[in-house]
Amino acid sequence: MAHTIHSKKQLLTRVRRIKGQAEALERALDDEKECSAVLQQIAAIRGAINGLMSEVMEGYIREHLSPDVPEQQRNEDLEKLVSVIRSYLK
Amino acid sequence: MAHTIHSKKQLLTRVRRIKGQAEALERALDDEKECSAVLQQIAAIRGAINGLMSEVMEGYIREHLSPDVPEQQRNEDLEKLVSVIRSYLK
Amino acid sequence: MAHTIHSKKQLLTRVRRIKGQAEALERALDDEKECSAVLQQIAAIRGAINGLMSEVMEGYIREHLSPDVPEQQRNEDLEKLVSVIRSYLK
Amino acid sequence: MAHTIHSKKQLLTRVRRIKGQAEALERALDDEKECSAVLQQIAAIRGAINGLMSEVMEGYIREHLSPDVPEQQRNEDLEKLVSVIRSYLK
Numbered sequence: 001m002a003h004t005i006h007s008k009k010q011l012l013t014r015v016r017r018i019k020g021q022a023e024a025l026e027r028a029l030d031d032e033k034e035c036s037a038v039l040q041q042i043a044a045i046r047g048a049i050n051g052l053m054s055e056v057m058e059g060y061i062r063e064h065l066s067p068d069v070p071e072q073q074r075n076e077d078l079e080k081l082v083s084v085i086r087s088y089l090k
Numbered sequence: 091m092a093h094t095i096h097s098k099k100q101l102l103t104r105v106r107r108i109k110g111q112a113e114a115l116e117r118a119l120d121d122e123k124e125c126s127a128v129l130q131q132i133a134a135i136r137g138a139i140n141g142l143m144s145e146v147m148e149g150y151i152r153e154h155l156s157p158d159v160p161e162q163q164r165n166e167d168l169e170k171l172v173s174v175i176r177s178y179l180k
Numbered sequence: 181m182a183h184t185i186h187s188k189k190q191l192l193t194r195v196r197r198i199k200g201q202a203e204a205l206e207r208a209l210d211d212e213k214e215c216s217a218v219l220q221q222i223a224a225i226r227g228a229i230n231g232l233m234s235e236v237m238e239g240y241i242r243e244h245l246s247p248d249v250p251e252q253q254r255n256e257d258l259e260k261l262v263s264v265i266r267s268y269l270k
Numbered sequence: 271m272a273h274t275i276h277s278k279k280q281l282l283t284r285v286r287r288i289k290g291q292a293e294a295l296e297r298a299l300d301d302e303k304e305c306s307a308v309l310q311q312i313a314a315i316r317g318a319i320n321g322l323m324s325e326v327m328e329g330y331i332r333e334h335l336s337p338d339v340p341e342q343q344r345n346e347d348l349e350k351l352v353s354v355i356r357s358y359l360k
Contacts, residue, residue: 008119008120008122011119012116012120015112015116015119018112018115018135019112019113019116022108022109022112025105025108026105026109029098029101029102030098030102032098035093035150035153035154035167036150036167036171036174039143039147039150039171042139042142042143042146043143043177043178046136046139046140046143047360049132049135049139050136050359050360051359051360052132053129053132053133053136053359054355054356054360056129057129057355057359058352058355058356059125060125060126061335061351061352062348062352063125064125065335067337067341067344071337077125078331080126080129081126081129082328082331084126084130085328085331086324086328087133088133088359089320089321089324089358090270090317090324137270140269144265144269147265147269148262148265148266151241151245151258151261151265152258152262155241155245157247157251157254161247164247168241168242171241172238172241175234175237175238175241176238178269179230179231179234179237179268180231180234188299191299192300195292195295195296195299196296198292198315199289199293199296203289205285205288206282206286209278209282209285210278212278215326215330215333215334215347216330216347216350216351216354219323219326219350219351220354222319222322222323222326223323223354223357225288225319226316226319226320226323226358229316229319230316232312233312233313233316236305236308237309239305240305240306243305244305257305257306260306260309261306261309264306264309264310267313268313
């Protein structure tokens with residue numbers, strides 16, 4: 001079973017928190033809140049996204065690159081991971 | 091008038107797009123979509139957040155550090171910007 | 181006097197440390213050291229570079245965007261900072 | 271043979287370029303060059319470091335997580351990669 005499924009609950013909690021942060025940012029702009037508060041909220045969302053990426057990438061590596069995965073599937077998944085790493089670390 | 095007010099509409103469009111991306115990510119996890127698609131969606135949200143930070147930081151610098159701003163206010167706003175830069179570039 | 185001049189000694193110390201880290205990385209590759217050590221060295225250099233950027237950017241903002249700077253010079257320097265922020269946060 | 275060995279030449283070229291960039295940055299500070307040029311040089315070094323990390327991480331994943339690697343060694347190397355990812359994406 002894919003890692004995003006068996007840790008689905010945990011990941012959904014993280015994503016909903018990020019969604020909540022985006023909603024709070026929307027309200028802060030709507031209510032014309034102080035700009036430095038807006039900057040800090042944006043920085044917090046980026047931190048949360050980096051944490052989420054790190055967790056999903058780790059699960060992906062553990063599961064999709066495991067020796068138990070059929071070779072062809074494993075190679076395809078490896079190439080997909082490499083392309084995400086290239087764009088994320090750019 | 092603060093930059094986040096006169097470019098409010100533009101910034102709200104960006105934030106709503108990020109919120110939409112977070113909702114799409116939530117659905118992808120809920121629907122147990124392919125993990126590599128989840129990785130790509132997370133990378134896209136981070137790119138959008140970096141773009142938003144860059145735009146808001148630019149507006150902040152133009153407006154809050156302008157010579158027209160009373161000295162004390164200007165110094166306070168400068169210190170707030172510096173603390174966001176330190177945490178964001180860490 | 182530019183911030184990179186009055187804090188020249190401090191900045192040079194940081195840059196020389198980064199140079200030393202790059203030399204150590206070169207030796208690690210040359211001596212065919214363990215790959216995970218190489219990964220950690222690269223991560224350490226990036227951390228040092230981010231710290232350096234944060235310090236120089238802070239000095240730049242304090243000095244080049246100060247109200248004491250003649251308007252035209254100030255505007256030119258502001259545009260240069262904005263273009264670095266855009267590329268660095270991309 | 272470790273990826274950092276069979277692509278040693280290529281990696282050494284990248285690291286030497288980064289070392290050269292650090293040396294150029296040192297000279298720019300020493301010669302009290304324009305601060306915006308210093309900012310751009312720092313941004314360029316960070317870009318080069320990210321590119322190097324991406325290449326070494328890719329090689330690491332391909333080689334150290336391959337099914338041909340004895341299980342215990344493979345698990346140890348996987349944990350080392352995960353800890354670098356966590357710190358790098360923080």
